Amino acid sequence: MVSAITEGVKVTVEATYQPEFSSPHQQHFVFTYKVNIENNSAHTIQLLRRKWEIFxxxxxxxxxxxxxxxxxxxxxxxGQSHEYISGCNLKSGLGKMRGAYMMEKILDGNRFEVVIPEFQLISQIFDN
Structure with a gap:
């Protein structure tokens, strides 16, 4: 599990390998990741967009x-938080992801970027 805080917004990510949906012999590795976004700032914010880099x-x-x-x-x-689960497929059993959310402060419309911390995607074949 990894976390990062940007302008009072904390993003925590936990990734899990899904062997029951993976086919290593066919170069198909499935991972899920749970993201929790906590607004610890003094502003009401809205998540508008996301950008992921998948390695x-x-x-x-x-x-x-x-x-x-x-x-x-x-x-x-x-003080509120939002949690969701998503996933990705890799051709290998080893990778990582990182990214950013584009947020907007509701009161004044100012936009800012919130870091999604880099996290590892490691299948059982690499996890010893």
Whole structure:
């Protein structure tokens, strides 16, 4: 589990290898990751966009961008948090992800970027 804080917004990520959905002999490794976003700032904020950098030991770097997270653009009052689970597939059993959320302060419309800390994606074949 890793965490990072940007402008009072704490992002915590925990990744899990999913062997029951993976086929290592076919170069298909499935990982899920649980993200918790805590608004410890004094402002009401909304998550507008996300950008991920996915590093796979068996493939090129992949950039994934889009609106919100898992179909939502949550608004968080001070002290509130939002949690979601998503996933990714790798061609190898070894990789990592990192990224950023584009947030907006509801009161004044100012936008700021929140760091998603880098986390490891390690399958059982590498986890000894």
């Amino acid at each position: 796979d030991a068996g493939d090129a770097i992949k950039i994934v961008e889009g609106d919100g997270v898992v179909g939502q653009q949550p608004t968080l009052e001070p």
